[in-house]
Amino acid sequence: MNNFRYKLARMFAGRTGVDALGRTFTWAAMILMLVTMFSHSNIAYLLAMACLIYSIWRMFSKNYQKRYYENQMFLQKTAKIRGFFIRLTPNIKNKIAKMRYDMDQRRTYKIFKCPSCKQKLRVPRGRGKIQVTCNRCRTQFIKKV
Ligand SMILES: [Zn+2]
Structure with a gap:
């Protein structure tokens, strides 16, 4: 060697x-x-x-x-072009990381909006019918997850 x-x-x-x-x-x-x-x-x-x-x-x-x-x-x-790509790379990496995170979230949580205030809520999947309390306006409703 x-x-x-x-x-x-x-x-x-x-x-x-x-x-x-x-x-x-x-x-x-x-x-x-x-x-x-x-x-x-x-x-x-x-x-x-x-x-x-x-x-x-x-x-x-x-x-x-x-x-x-x-x-x-x-x-x-090529300094300008390379600078452009160097600046672009972390953005792409961040976007991919965020997409992966969102996908994981969707797999483990059911994400929906509160029927009265439209606040985004998430509940772990696979619990059947449960009563959800909106953490913003305190509205209670039944959701199947
Ligand atoms: Zn609400």
């Missing part, structure tokens, strides 16, 4: 390796591959291959100063 690592490290010594620009092209290649699978488009396939070859070529390129410069340019030009 260590020998393998050593060989790998030697192989990449003095080469560009994986940087943000290379990673973007690898992702683009993978997405285009998916597009090819669904659309059977030759153009998508050629683009996927081009992206893949470019990202591999970058990895092994020995002119790492030029590659570094390209990567910096890429990072500069």
Whole structure:
């Protein structure tokens, strides 16, 4: 294993390796591959291959100063877009967490509105017919849960 690592490290010594620009092209290649699978488009396939070859070529390129410069340019030009996605990610995570929480709630609780004040109430499921007291207006009513 260590020998393998050593060989790998030697192989990449003095080469560009994986940087943000290379990673973007690898992702683009993978997405285009998916597009090819669904659309059977030759153009998508050629683009996927081009992206893949470019990202591999970058990895092994020995002119790492030029590659570094390209990567910096890429990072500069995409700063706004990347910032947008970085800001978006926690929002999506929060929304998924909230959706999961709501689903769990619906599974274990029956959620309904009070007939007189429309306050949202929740009662554990599977109790049959029970008398519910609204915790806001104190109206009592029978509910099947
Ligand atoms: Zn009420």
